[in-house]
Amino acid sequence: MPYGKCQGHGWWQGKFRGCGYRITAAREAVLNTLMLSEEKHMSAEEIYLSVHENNPAVGLTTIYRTLEILNDMGMVFKFDFGDGRARYELASGTDDENHHHHLVCTACKKIIDYKEFIDDELELLRKTEKGLSEKYNFTINTHLIQFYGLCEDCRDTR
Amino acid sequence: MPYGKCQGHGWWQGKFRGCGYRITAAREAVLNTLMLSEEKHMSAEEIYLSVHENNPAVGLTTIYRTLEILNDMGMVFKFDFGDGRARYELASGTDDENHHHHLVCTACKKIIDYKEFIDDELELLRKTEKGLSEKYNFTINTHLIQFYGLCEDCRDTR
DNA sequence: CTCCTTAATGAAAATCATTTTCAATAATAA
DNA sequence: TTATTATTGAAAATGATTTTCATTAAGGAG
Ligand SMILES: [Mn+2]
Ligand SMILES: [Mn+2]
Ligand SMILES: [Zn+2]
Ligand SMILES: [Zn+2]
Numbered sequence: 560m561p562y563g564k565c566q567g568h569g570w571w572q573g574k575f576r577g578c579g580y581r582i583t584a585a586r587e588a589v590l591n592t593l594m595l596s597e598e599k600h601m602s603a604e605e606i607y608l609s610v611h612e613n614n615p616a617v618g619l620t621t622i623y624r625t626l627e628i629l630n631d632m633g634m635v636f637k638f639d640f641g642d643g644r645a646r647y648e649l650a651s652g653t654d655d656e657n658h659h660h661h662l663v664c665t666a667c668k669k670i671i672d673y674k675e676f677i678d679d680e681l682e683l684l685r686k687t688e689k690g691l692s693e694k695y696n697f698t699i700n701t702h703l704i705q706f707y708g709l710c711e712d713c714r715d716t717r
Numbered sequence: 718m719p720y721g722k723c724q725g726h727g728w729w730q731g732k733f734r735g736c737g738y739r740i741t742a743a744r745e746a747v748l749n750t751l752m753l754s755e756e757k758h759m760s761a762e763e764i765y766l767s768v769h770e771n772n773p774a775v776g777l778t779t780i781y782r783t784l785e786i787l788n789d790m791g792m793v794f795k796f797d798f799g800d801g802r803a804r805y806e807l808a809s810g811t812d813d814e815n816h817h818h819h820l821v822c823t824a825c826k827k828i829i830d831y832k833e834f835i836d837d838e839l840e841l842l843r844k845t846e847k848g849l850s851e852k853y854n855f856t857i858n859t860h861l862i863q864f865y866g867l868c869e870d871c872r873d874t875r
Numbered sequence: 876c877t878c879c880t881t882a883a884t885g886a887a888a889a890t891c892a893t894t895t896t897c898a899a900t901a902a903t904a905a
Numbered sequence: 906t907t908a909t910t911a912t913t914g915a916a917a918a919t920g921a922t923t924t925t926c927a928t929t930a931a932g933g934a935g
Contacts, residue, residue, distance in 0.1 A: 581902050581911060603892080618914045623893065639797040644892060662855050671853055676845040683841050687834040688864065695829055696869040697820050703863045706846065711854040739882060739931050761922080776885045781922065802921060
């Protein structure tokens with residue numbers, strides 16, 4: 560459970576109100592599921608099934624709609640790891656200590672979070688972002704870094 | 718037209734034969750289209766339409782099948798830029814002078830190829846790849862780096 | 876060059892994640 | 906409490922990609 564960014568209850572309610580969104584049980588349930596799913600990179604349907612356990616009334620459509628809102632607000636990252644469905648992860652700010660990148664096994668689709676070289680990477684990213692935004696007049700908000708290859712298990716099976 | 722990696726004719730035919738694939742008009746047409754589409758990041762359907770001009774007999778299914786093969790062989794990169802369809806680009810080896818990364822405008826979906834900071838990035842990537850593959854016993858084949866934000870036009874429209 | 880095996884192909888149907896529609900419900904401002 | 910309107914669920918629609926299957930054509934053997 561990620562703490563520190565969630566002070567007590569309702570750390571997210573303010574953000575919702577600020578954007579003109581209403582506070583609903585479905586939205587709270589989605590956020591709760593995501594907070595408990597660190598490292599899991601859940602799909603919409605997986606989140607739906609999880610939410611469904613405590614809130615059987617919430618439909619899959621609402622899950623999709625909530626995830627889109629959360630993504631637009633920057634509270635959730637949406638990834639494409641190449642398995643045909645989007646996967647989601649609670650966003651920790653770019654400079655947060657939870658910031659990480661991914662190793663994707665192209666064989667079994669396993670995802671490994673890593674942050675061992677994040678410091679060097681982020682330093683370079685900052686430099687690159689600065690250069691790029693100047694040269695192309697482009698306002699950079701996020702970045703995506705993924706390494707693709709074969710995990711230990713899949714390599715051995717070759 | 719990318720030269721240097723295509724020596725005369727049929728630079729790709731050897732690769733095909735080596736993998737047990739047959740040489741067909743459809744496959745040649747797809748490769749030709751991709752070679753003439755630098756910086757365009759075409760979708761399967763766009764490639765289909767382009768191929769269709771000279772080869773009306775080639776169907777969309779074959780385009781998809783060919784692109785999958787090319788991607789498996791590492792001759793083509795497949796990207797998800799967030800507009801709901803896959804987009805393709807002829808691969809230049811990782812250390813090729815054509816290697817580049819992308820700037821993606823989340824508003825108008827425009828893609829900008831850049832390679833100005835590629836050298837520093839690649840140097841860091843090599844270091845990171847080495848560390849990661851050792852720590853996680855992961856064999857890294859490719860990487861993906863994209864920056865998301867607003868292009869000049871879309872930022873001004875705000 | 877001809878024949879043979881089987882990979883490759885096109886058209887149509889099937890998949891399936893995600894989106895849209897629309898009438899019913901519920902969050903919030905007054 | 907009431908009025909306003911965002912939110913919601915169910916069902917239908919969408920649309921990119923995949924699968925099926927009968928037909929065609931690469932390319933190796935002779
Ligand atoms: Mn992660
Ligand atoms: Mn490109
Ligand atoms: Zn694996
Ligand atoms: Zn733009």
